[in-house]
Amino acid sequence: MMIKKPTLKSTLIGFLYLAPMLLILLVFNIFPILDSFAMSFFTKYNFYTNQIGQIGLGNFKTLFSDPNFWLALKNTLIFVIGVVPISICLSLGIALLLNHIRFLAGFFKTVYFLPFVTSTVAISLVWQWIYNDQYGLLNLFLRHLGIGPINWLNDPKWAMPALIIMTIWKGLGFNIILFLAGLSNIDQRYERVAQIDGANKWQTFRYIIFPLLSPMTFLVTVMSIISGFKVFDEVFVLFGGSPGPGQATLTLVFYLYQKFYTEWQYGLAAASGVVLFFLILIVTVINYLYSRKHIYYV
Amino acid sequence: MKVRFENVSLNYDKQKEVLHNLNFEIPNGKLTCLLGPSGCGKSTTLNLISGLLLPSAGKIYFDKQDVTKKDALDRRVGMVFQNYALYPHMTVLENICFPLKMAKVKKKDQLKRAQELAKLVHISNELDKHPGELSGGQQQRVAIARSLAKSPSILLLDEPLSNLDARLRVEMRDEIRKIQVATGVTTVFVTHDQDEAMHIADKIMILDTGEVQQYTTPNKIYDRPSNLFVAKFIGNPEVNVIPLADLKSEFASFIPNDILKNAVSLIVRPESIVSADSTQKLLPVNFQGKLLSASRFGKETAVRMNFQGETILATAILQEKLEQKSESIHFRLKTTGVFLSDQAGKIIWSADGERIVNDD
Numbered sequence: 116m117m118i119k120k121p122t123l124k125s126t127l128i129g130f131l132y133l134a135p136m137l138l139i140l141l142v143f144n145i146f147p148i149l150d151s152f153a154m155s156f157f158t159k160y161n162f163y164t165n166q167i168g169q170i171g172l173g174n175f176k177t178l179f180s181d182p183n184f185w186l187a188l189k190n191t192l193i194f195v196i197g198v199v200p201i202s203i204c205l206s207l208g209i210a211l212l213l214n215h216i217r218f219l220a221g222f223f224k225t226v227y228f229l230p231f232v233t234s235t236v237a238i239s240l241v242w243q244w245i246y247n248d249q250y251g252l253l254n255l256f257l258r259h260l261g262i263g264p265i266n267w268l269n270d271p272k273w274a275m276p277a278l279i280i281m282t283i284w285k286g287l288g289f290n291i292i293l294f295l296a297g298l299s300n301i302d303q304r305y306e307r308v309a310q311i312d313g314a315n316k317w318q319t320f321r322y323i324i325f326p327l328l329s330p331m332t333f334l335v336t337v338m339s340i341i342s343g344f345k346v347f348d349e350v351f352v353l354f355g356g357s358p359g360p361g362q363a364t365l366t367l368v369f370y371l372y373q374k375f376y377t378e379w380q381y382g383l384a385a386a387s388g389v390v391l392f393f394l395i396l397i398v399t400v401i402n403y404l405y406s407r408k409h410i411y412y413v
Numbered sequence: 414m415k416v417r418f419e420n421v422s423l424n425y426d427k428q429k430e431v432l433h434n435l436n437f438e439i440p441n442g443k444l445t446c447l448l449g450p451s452g453c454g455k456s457t458t459l460n461l462i463s464g465l466l467l468p469s470a471g472k473i474y475f476d477k478q479d480v481t482k483k484d485a486l487d488r489r490v491g492m493v494f495q496n497y498a499l500y501p502h503m504t505v506l507e508n509i510c511f512p513l514k515m516a517k518v519k520k521k522d523q524l525k526r527a528q529e530l531a532k533l534v535h536i537s538n539e540l541d542k543h544p545g546e547l548s549g550g551q552q553q554r555v556a557i558a559r560s561l562a563k564s565p566s567i568l569l570l571d572e573p574l575s576n577l578d579a580r581l582r583v584e585m586r587d588e589i590r591k592i593q594v595a596t597g598v599t600t601v602f603v604t605h606d607q608d609e610a611m612h613i614a615d616k617i618m619i620l621d622t623g624e625v626q627q628y629t630t631p632n633k634i635y636d637r638p639s640n641l642f643v644a645k646f647i648g649n650p651e652v653n654v655i656p657l658a659d660l661k662s663e664f665a666s667f668i669p670n671d672i673l674k675n676a677v678s679l680i681v682r683p684e685s686i687v688s689a690d691s692t693q694k695l696l697p698v699n700f701q702g703k704l705l706s707a708s709r710f711g712k713e714t715a716v717r718m719n720f721q722g723e724t725i726l727a728t729a730i731l732q733e734k735l736e737q738k739s740e741s742i743h744f745r746l747k748t749t750g751v752f753l754s755d756q757a758g759k760i761i762w763s764a765d766g767e768r769i770v771n772d773d
Binding site for chain 1: 463465484485486490491492494496498500501502511512515516559560563
């Protein structure tokens with residue numbers, strides 16, 4: 116008989132089959148998560164001997180009274196708000212255009228996708244040159260438009276926009292590929308029917324394509340927000356290992372990195388990690404609740 | 414509204430011509446069927462009427478207006494597709510209202526019109542559902558309601574019943590006919606199912622290889638097919654086609670010589686072959702065939718026999734006549750459903766009348 120009622124024995128056998136994967140999951144995922152949660156409560160702690168001297172909420176108290184933490188939180192939020200909407204609009208627009216051309220579509224897809232598969236370090240080197248205040252391509256271009264040279268990487272006012280622009284550019288290709296996949300799942304006959312129903316191109320997009328694409332838009336949004344909250348390496352390499360001029364691009368993960376690797380405050384680092392975790396969790400839950408109401412899964 | 418095609422041709426990619434020099438007129442307020450095997454160009458013809466495709470040559474008129482260069486929106490056509498193509502993210506009500514919304518009709522009037530149409534197609538109770546929650550037949554009703562919403566100049570149906578099961582198909586067929594009569598909208602219905610076309614249409618246009626084969630009323634197509642293709646395509650079971658060469662002398666007494674000398678095939682509908690002692694109106698010929706098999710399917714008896722080296726099928730020879738266990742059958746032909754065709758497949762003589770003149 117193929118279908119058995121689950122007994123204690125069959126359940127154990129089932130777990131036995133799952134054991135190798137469960138073991139890996141436990142050791143590399145579940146345990147570190149729980150451990151870092153625990154670590155955030157260790158106020159006196161020796162990381163190397165794993166000796167716990169004191170447990171308490173002290174780390175969180177220190178964290179919330181640290182102006183740098185609030186700066187990092189503010190910067191991260193500005194970064195996410197700056198990157199996600201523009202990135203989604205741009206990549207959706209480009210995906211729509213690519214979806215309509217046959218000629219060279221593959222070529223353009225590759226071009227847009229290249230930044231995604233290229234190492235962030237290499238990309239940042241190129242962008243450091245583009246952003247250079249004297250010889251940079253961007254300032255050269257802006258000069259033609261009559262805009263004075265901007266010190267992108269050394270002016271605290273412009274460091275965040277510079278980071279946002281580079282991140283948008285880097286993530287574009289991946290989002291475009293996702294949107295193209297979503298678009299190719301939409302039956303072309305809807306466009307024809309809409310045309311007969313009297314919808315123009317914009318109305319077809321507004322009332323037909325966009326709603327049908329919403330599950331993919333949701334996915335891209337959630338993924339962009341999460342990766343936005345986790346931004347670190349772009350900052351690290353673009354500003355040469357510093358959190359930008361005047362800490363202008365100090366993000367939460369960068370803050371965590373500083374606490375952990377340069378100040379050896381492991382408890383504080385873990386606490387900021389926990390805060391980041393809950394931040395992402397809250398945003399994702401909000402996203403999810405929104406999607407249940409407004410997204411139609413065919 | 415009348416639709417007129419004037420020398421319309423269409424080629425894809427400048428190579429293959431799909432439609433050749435079509436000339437026809439679709440009458441106002443009637444239901445016209447485009448019928449043909451797959452790949453015959455019937456859906457393409459429909460798309461030309463709709464404006465989704467534009468012809469490579471020729472002109473299309475709606476009444477007196479030249480619409481050749483106009484798109485689907487300007488032509489104000491309503492269209493129903495085989496797979497319904499309802500917007501899955503909208504409710505039934507929103508689906509029906511969509512064309513009205515695009516035409517900037519007031520919300521209140523949209524609702525009124527949608528309810529009117531829902532009543533017409535019997536889906537008043539489903540207005541709040543999404544298409545995914547409806548059965549195939551209901552989805553098709555919604556699609557029809559949506560296509561009628563903006564009072565189209567012409568309603569185009571592209572194989573609307575092909576995705577339904579047999580029973581529902583008959584039901585929806587009659588329903589579409591009722592809706593068409595009730596609204597009086599000029600309707601073009603594409604199908605590959607001759608039965609559907611025969612039941613629903615005022616006029617049938619038979620297409621094959623991108624050309625109009627015959628265009629007239631359903632019964633006329635059955636009684637007077639214009640060529641061998643039409644004779645074979647319409648009618649189930651298929652007609653018997655028998656080489657005429659050895660039979661000419663039998664027909665010489667009642668068929669004018671100038672016709673007989675061009676005729677190459679005798680075409681006989683299976684129900685026009687009757688036993689020799691039948692009292693119906695018969696042609697003055699007497700044939701004899703060798704019985705191969707006889708089987709009864711409900712009301713129908715299919716008798717296969719060998720005649721002049723051909724296997725022919727007769728459905729009007731009664732079972733009782735066969736029980737004499739004789740191997741040979743004497744049969745005669747009725748004065749309907751018997752035709753002669755020439756070398757090119759054109760039908761040049763029909764037993765129920767005089768020479769065939771291609772009318773309509």
